[in-house]
Amino acid sequence: MCEFQVKATRKLQVIDITPRIREIVARDGLEEGLCCVFVPHATAAVAINENADPQIGEDLQEALAKAVPQGIWRHDRIDNNAAAHIKAAILGSSETAPVTRGQLLLGTWQSIMLLEFDGPRERRVVVQIG
Ligand code: ZN
Numbered sequence: 001m002c003e004f005q006v007k008a009t010r011k012l013q014v015i016d017i018t019p020r021i022r023e024i025v026a027r028d029g030l031e032e033g034l035c036c037v038f039v040p041h042a043t044a045a046v047a048i049n050e051n052a053d054p055q056i057g058e059d060l061q062e063a064l065a066k067a068v069p070q071g072i073w074r075h076d077r078i079d080n081n082a083a084a085h086i087k088a089a090i091l092g093s094s095e096t097a098p099v100t101r102g103q104l105l106l107g108t109w110q111s112i113m114l115l116e117f118d119g120p121r122e123r124r125v126v127v128q129i130g
Helices: 018-028 055-067 082-091
Strands: 002-008 013-016 033-038 044-049 094-100 111-116 121-129
Touching (some): 002 013, 002 018, 002 111, 013 055, 018 033, 018 111, 044 055, 044 082, 044 094, 044 121, 055 111, 082 111
Antiparallel strands (some): 002 121, 013 111, 033 094, 033 121, 044 111
């Protein structure tokens, strides 16, 4: 298991963590297997999608914001971040990609991204390779 920190500086943010994951996979030395990327958080998520055009991440944040309005949920009475929890649950807290020939297998346009829904915060990213 390997872990690193990511600093989200805005409330809503998409952070490409692919280079750090590739580095961890290369250092690990596993030839064939799986790489699981997990965030131990209830208001952030991991997604695999395109980041060559960073507007896709912004579009995803906007689409989720339209689908999940703020301030109308039961949990908002507790700490006013129910929308962040719902968005994180929709996307999920992990992604798994194959490792083949010692490298992370991603499509040409795929990146691994951390989605922040309740920043600014320091986030932990856990990587399990096996
Ligand atoms: Zn909460």
